[in-house]
Amino acid sequence: MKKYLDIIVNGFVKENPTFVLMLGMCPTLATTTSAINGLSMGLATMFVLICSNLVISFLKNLTPDKVHIPVYIAVIATFVTVLQLMLKAYLPEIDASLGLFIPLIVVNCVILGRAESFASKNGPLASIFDGIGIGLGFTFGLTLLGICREFLGSGSVFGVILFPESYGALMFILPPGAFITLGFLVAIVNKIRGV
Amino acid sequence: MQYLLIFIAAIFVNNVVLSQFLGICPFLGVSKKVSTASGMGVAVTFVLTIATIVTFVLQKYVLTPYELDYLQTLTFIIVIATLVQMIEIILKKMSPSLYNALGVFLPLITTNCCVLGVAILVIQIDYSLLESVVYAFSTGIGFALALIVFAAIREQLDMVDVPRGMRGMSVVLVTAGLLSLAFMGFSGLEGGLRSLFGLA
Numbered sequence: 001m002k003k004y005l006d007i008i009v010n011g012f013v014k015e016n017p018t019f020v021l022m023l024g025m026c027p028t029l030a031t032t033t034s035a036i037n038g039l040s041m042g043l044a045t046m047f048v049l050i051c052s053n054l055v056i057s058f059l060k061n062l063t064p065d066k067v068h069i070p071v072y073i074a075v076i077a078t079f080v081t082v083l084q085l086m087l088k089a090y091l092p093e094i095d096a097s098l099g100l101f102i103p104l105i106v107v108n109c110v111i112l113g114r115a116e117s118f119a120s121k122n123g124p125l126a127s128i129f130d131g132i133g134i135g136l137g138f139t140f141g142l143t144l145l146g147i148c149r150e151f152l153g154s155g156s157v158f159g160v161i162l163f164p165e166s167y168g169a170l171m172f173i174l175p176p177g178a179f180i181t182l183g184f185l186v187a188i189v190n191k192i193r194g195v
Numbered sequence: 196m197q198y199l200l201i202f203i204a205a206i207f208v209n210n211v212v213l214s215q216f217l218g219i220c221p222f223l224g225v226s227k228k229v230s231t232a233s234g235m236g237v238a239v240t241f242v243l244t245i246a247t248i249v250t251f252v253l254q255k256y257v258l259t260p261y262e263l264d265y266l267q268t269l270t271f272i273i274v275i276a277t278l279v280q281m282i283e284i285i286l287k288k289m290s291p292s293l294y295n296a297l298g299v300f301l302p303l304i305t306t307n308c309c310v311l312g313v314a315i316l317v318i319q320i321d322y323s324l325l326e327s328v329v330y331a332f333s334t335g336i337g338f339a340l341a342l343i344v345f346a347a348i349r350e351q352l353d354m355v356d357v358p359r360g361m362r363g364m365s366v367v368l369v370t371a372g373l374l375s376l377a378f379m380g381f382s383g384l385e386g387g388l389r390s391l392f393g394l395a
Binding site: 026081 | 213214215216217218219220223265266267268269272273276305306307308311312315316319360361363364365366367368369371372373375376379
């Protein structure tokens with residue numbers, strides 16, 4: 001059990017995909033206009049990550065080395081399609097607000113990166129825990145960025161109004177704010193990690 | 196005229212990297228030197244245009260008529276991955292000089308989300324084939340422009356004394372934010388051009 005807990009902590013802290021590995025930057029910057037959008041994007045990615053990690057760890061001995069990347073991409077694309085159809089059916093508002101970035105989970109380098117560096121070398125159970133750890137780390141990163149941008153830009157967090165919207169700096173919700181907020185968050189995380 | 200409008204809007208107003216957040220990984224990863232940045236920019240423009248034509252035809256003549264729309268993501272990514280491989284092989288045989296210039300960048304393009312993003316986007320906006328080609332080509336130019344400008348800034352950044360905590364990716368992200376802010380200045384351009392050309 002200790003071993004699996006370590007895998008989760010590793011994904012969340014040591015190899016945090018947003019602040020340390022800096023992977024999957026496109027959805028990180030694009031979908032974090034509000035805390036709830038960041039959270040839903042993180043959870044959507046986590047779902048695909050766990051499923052694809054599990055399947056790929058089963059397939060690792062069956063795939064010939066030469067075609068392993070196309071096979072991984074096909075597995076990931078399958079789960080993204082499953083997610084896309086489920087969101088359309090049950091959570092249409094989230095589907096509408098994340099839009100193009102749901103199909104683009106396929107090319108999120110976090111998922112292919114974990115398939116290549118973890119799931120293709122470890123057993124199914126360990127791969128699931130790696131998916132949970134990295135997925136939680138990614139969700140945490142996106143939610144934190146979403147909270148900061150929503151707070152600075154419109155004065156609310158998760159839709160709860162903290163100060164009147166007219167005092168907010170709209171720039172933080174617009175594209176430049178995404179780069180700048182993430183830049184400063186990375187600096188703060190670097191300070192905490194003592195780099 | 197409407198093609199010129201798509202061209203200008205895709206490069207300046209809705210720049211693919213700085214306002215739509217597609218292709219951030221190569222934007223941050225391959226922008227340390229102007230020479231590599233321009234190589235990457237040309238390679239992306241090339242693949243993006245060809246991939247959009249192929250996926251567009253596939254969508255209109257295979258997926259939609261047979262009601263296979265739900266397979267869009269899966270087919271597009273496999274087609275793009277195959278296409279990149281094929282372009283690499285063809286270039287190697289036909290034009291070794293171009294292959295040597297673009298070679299290292301080609302495999303990286305499969306996971307560049309602007310290729311898949313644009314392929315899906317032109318279907319969503321419901322562009323015609325010619326409009327899609329113009330849009331894809333100008334998006335590629337916009338990507339190249341952002342990449343080259345950013346690389347030129349980063350070359351200067353190396354000589355600056357950056358505060359300790361901000362070193363590395365942090366200052367690069369803030370710089371990208373300022374560049375994105377500069378590109379927002381173009382946002383009035385599209386409306387102005389529309390009225391200039393007399394388009395609604």
